[in-house]
Amino acid sequence: MKRTILTILVLFSFVILYGQNTISEDERIKKFEKRRDSVRQSKYGTDYPAFKVVTLSGDTVTEKELRGKVTLINFWFESCAPCMAEMPALNDLYLKYQNHPEFQLLSFVREYPEDAEKCVRKLHIPYPVCPLSDAESYRLNFNDGFPTNIITDTQGKIVLIKCGASVEPEKARIAVRKLEEKMIKLFSQQE
Numbered sequence: 677m678k679r680t681i682l683t684i685l686v687l688f689s690f691v692i693l694y695g696q697n698t699i700s701e702d703e704r705i706k707k708f709e710k711r712r713d714s715v716r717q718s719k720y721g722t723d724y725p726a727f728k729v730v731t732l733s734g735d736t737v738t739e740k741e742l743r744g745k746v747t748l749i750n751f752w753f754e755s756c757a758p759c760m761a762e763m764p765a766l767n768d769l770y771l772k773y774q775n776h777p778e779f780q781l782l783s784f785v786r787e788y789p790e791d792a793e794k795c796v797r798k799l800h801i802p803y804p805v806c807p808l809s810d811a812e813s814y815r816l817n818f819n820d821g822f823p824t825n826i827i828t829d830t831q832g833k834i835v836l837i838k839c840g841a842s843v844e845p846e847k848a849r850i851a852v853r854k855l856e857e858k859m860i861k862l863f864s865q866q867e
Contacts, residue, residue: 715818720835721833723834724749724833725739726738727739727816729784729808732807737782737806741780743831748779748780748781748825748827748859749782749827750766750781750783750824751822751826752785754787756822758841758843759822762841765845765852767800767802769855773859779859779863784806786809789807817839824839829865835858836858838851838854838855
């Protein structure tokens with residue numbers, strides 16, 4: 677009798693413990709994404725962190741240069757397929773708005789300067805590119821993955837953080853269009 681009760685208690689405990697850990701992989705991913713989204717959203721409306729970087733052309737850029745312009749900050753590296761997929765659309769976006777007085781695009785690349793220069797030539801990137809260390813890249817993109825696109829308003833406040841992209845060029849182009857739509861709304865708020 678004691679043996680039967682003990683067996684039932686062990687089985688019951690196992691069912692309770694196992695039952696609590698049976699959420700699907702999809703549910704785990706959704707929970708993770710929900711936590712990550714809340715972390716991102718907690719940054720909205722805050723000043724972009726302090727930084728001091730040097731572009732490939734030798735210009736120094738700090739967070740102070742974010743003020744007065746709607747800024748798209750793009751984080752990428754060459755062996756990131758989604759990063760490469762969105763580059764043509766980012767180039768087009770820059771060329772479309774390069775003369776807009778309230779627009780700028782900063783590119784933070786996780787590469788050594790000499791590798792970054794090769795990428796810029798190969799990809800025909802027309803906007804400022806700033807090579808960063810891994811640690812600085814992750815600090816400035818809030819430990820997100822790549823690509824990460826961050827938009828700041830004319831006060832240097834974060835209004836959008838978007839991480840990830842498709843490896844399909846057309847889907848990447850659509851995602852960049854959504855960034856453009858957000859920027860257009862910010863332009864119209866300033867006028």
